[in-house]
Amino acid sequence: MNFPFNDHPNTVVLTCCHIIDGSANIFYVSHDADDGMWQFLCGKSHSENEARVVSLYEIYALDPTIAQIADLPYGYIAKRESIESNWNVRKN
Numbered sequence: 001m002n003f004p005f006n007d008h009p010n011t012v013v014l015t016c017c018h019i020i021d022g023s024a025n026i027f028y029v030s031h032d033a034d035d036g037m038w039q040f041l042c043g044k045s046h047s048e049n050e051a052r053v054v055s056l057y058e059i060y061a062l063d064p065t066i067a068q069i070a071d072l073p074y075g076y077i078a079k080r081e082s083i084e085s086n087w088n089v090r091k092n
């Protein structure tokens with residue numbers, strides 16, 4: 001399998017219920033500086049009960065376009081306006 005991330009496909013990542021139920025796309029990605037945790041979110045604000053934990057492989061299977069930011073360094077976030085937009089990467 002050609003997996004674009006350096007992390008193992010079984011790596012635990014954070015996402016939100018909107019991504020999982022397909023009602024929103026991934027518009028906000030964070031690669032946390034302190035623990036290396038990936039977050040793949042829809043970009044809206046969330047309450048705690050909307051958080052979901054999945055594997056990096058599952059989130060990649062849901063939206064393979066995140067391969068574009070697979071090299072996002074620790075401590076950086078990436079945002080985009082739509083699925084077709086380029087990612088806007090900046091230091092968090």
Ligand SMILES: [Zn+2]
Pocket residue numbers: 016017018019024041042043044046
């Ligand atoms: Zn969401």
